[in-house]
Amino acid sequence: MEIVDLILNILLHPSIFVPLIFPGFITILIIIILLIWAERKVAAKIQMRIGPLYVTRRFGGILQLLADLLRYMFAEVITSKDSDKFIFIASPIVALTATLLPLAVIPAGSLLGIELIALRTNISLLAALALSSLTPIFIIIMGWASNNKFALMGSLREGHLMISYEVPLYLSALSVAILHGSLDIVDIVNNQQRVWTVLINPFAAFSFFISVIMSTSRFPFEITESDSELVAGPYTEYSSILYGLVMGVPYMRLYVFTLLFVDLFLGGWYPLIDGFSSITLIIKVLIILLFSVFLRSVYPRYRLDQAIRIGWHILFTLSLISITLSLLIIGWVM
């Protein structure tokens, strides 16, 4: 019994439980399987199709992605002759890890009385934003290592987009910090017990959300891997399980950002369910995720220059407005 207790203690310790189980790896896997299934099913419903069906037919093909992953697992990893092989194989793995890093500092409520945060610091917002900016770099490296013109152009697009979404993303996140007078996400969430940030500063929420859509290449900003001219952008040369990984990265990134979005703007785990506040959080996250993938059925994609223009003209302006608004509100309250 002691050993079981020991294992349980280790597993339930926040620094293990958070990255591994919730809201970390296992939850992500389950959410991605459900999310991609839901994305395909919803799109199919809108587009007068059936969507995934044959794997686990009784449940409407819910395990389709698992089957696909298994297939990727057993497919041959093809590396092209002229690619930089080590970086080519390493960068998707590193990108995946880097995508998950922000989870260490993003609080996810509490479950069974355990506070779900792996690393509590008073600058967790800054840390989360900084860690989240690692992934695009590895996407750019992927395109370079592939030694393929389409991949290279896709990477360059990612680079162009990156500078146009990251500035409004960070500014609007920081405007929240100004509003709540803290860089600790836990403090920010606790501050929203009575009223959510989205109601106080909707500009920040809007520009943050659109920047997230842009950074995770959801429609209408699915430009990096725009298949009608770039095949699959930076991921063109990837096959088998590496392809599974690189296709998972944007979804994981979307999940991490959505978690942050809910914490910053939608009141995190409030209203509380005693001891199980994570459930409130995860429901909000799922709703936002579903909305983000639903955009695929509605919009075509913008052109690269138009997306960059939106980033700098609209989102940047909005994030500046949101900072001004935060400062005004702070000044008025004080």
Place this chain on the structure above:
Amino acid sequence: MNIDEVSRVFKDLKSMIEPEAQISILSSNRLIITTSTDKLELIANLLKNYGFDHVKSVTAIDYPMKNIIEISYLISSFNNLNLSKIILTLKTLIDRNKSISKSLYKVWPSVEFLERETYDLMGVFFEEHPENTSLILPEDYKDIRPLRKDFKLIK
């Protein structure tokens, strides 16, 4: 389109192009002008000034018995709706062995791909064409051009 208008166009063209070329009527609104290769560009320019602004087809017909290739430009007009009712065939005969003709690209840019296809499949070389390269066949194709009559399909 009434017959009067076709005959008016016919008379106009007749007075304009003779004696360099001969004009005849194929059917109700199809006219044929026959000319020699060296007069082709001259006639084409006259026709363009008259209002025929584009080429619909370049048809090359191989006559191995007579040792000639007949090249027909089907021309008509988009701008002038009266002329667009007529399809005018501008016809010229070239020597089958040499099979060199003069490109009308300068007169009607719309012949570009039509002439390239004719070069490719019939082997008629159009002088002064901007891009006398193959369009459909491989670039290093050396065999008989497929639309020639002596190219046999495998039975």
Place this chain on the structure above:
Amino acid sequence: MKTSLSKQQDNRKEIELFIGPQHPASGHMRFIGRVDGDIFTNFIPDPGWVHRGIEKIAENRKWIQIIPLVERAAILDAANMNIGYVIALEKLLDIEPPPRAQYLRTLLCEINRITSHLYGFGIAGIMIGSSTFYMWPFADREPLIDIAQLITGARLTYSYMIPGGVRRDLPQGFKEKALKALKYIERRLNNDYFRIFFDNPVTKARYQEVGVLKRDDAIRLGIVGPNLRASNVKYDVRKVEPYAAYPELEFDIAYEKEGDCYARLLVRVEEIRQSIKIIRQILDALPQGPIIHKKYEKLVSLRKLEEYQKTGIFGLPAIFTVLRPPAGEVISRVEAARGELIFHIISTGELRPYRLRMVTPSFRNIVLFRELISGARVMDFPAIYGSIDYFPPESDR
């Protein structure tokens, strides 16, 4: 089909991009583009990957066998390919089909025009990333294909028109089914398509003022079809040289003034509306009478004649296999869905044509790739490709 690289000077600022033939958006062809940053400095179409040599094969087939052959140029526009050839053949044979056959031909051609435009919409949609507008038009072709199947017995390659008439009469209760399908398409086109795609701000951003083709350029380059009419040239063979039942039907030429990608799509929308109008008129004013010329009616066996009178299905007379049109030259033109289709046929009075020249609308539009995409942004390539509704198999023949 090029085997070597384009011959331009090597420029270190530019990269040479080979798009296709195995590429999600190239279709069955290849493009060679030079990219400077985000701009195509040069863009060359390279067709020929699905060339089937229809012109050569036709020289080795009997006249009647060419009917299904020419359809293969554009399977989703089979009726219009068919009528072009049959009209040319009838001119050679000096025969005029009876009025009912003329109306039935027009009916099938217009159904095909709608399905072809819907196909074009779907391709245009997926090219700029709208998966919904890829699925919808493709699915909405189905009711129209169903009514075409009621007329001809086939879904896509009908071979419906034969010299002197058509092969089948309309089945019972056709009118109600056709009207129902038309109503459905009209509702989808005027409401749903505009809400999801044509009025979508992203679509407008991608299409408006992109790939502008000026009127003079369109005429100079000899562009045909909706692409020509989107540049404000009111040229439609159905009006200029009416064939089949078009002289008796009322419709307008769809045209736009802007000449950009968006105008080209709107022209197709308007053409579908006009086609619906034409089909409604045909269904109301379909004349009674035979569907095949009297001369050919006498040629079939008694059993076939009985079947024809009972079911309205006309079996081909055996004598068609040795059809020998008199010697001569004939040029026909019809308005296929993508534009003007030319048949130039030389007959020497043999069992087979001496030369059959077929110029398809897509082949005449191929120059647009070079003219519109050179100088455009890389992401404009799929938008322009989708908007000109280019169909490689039709172009290659």
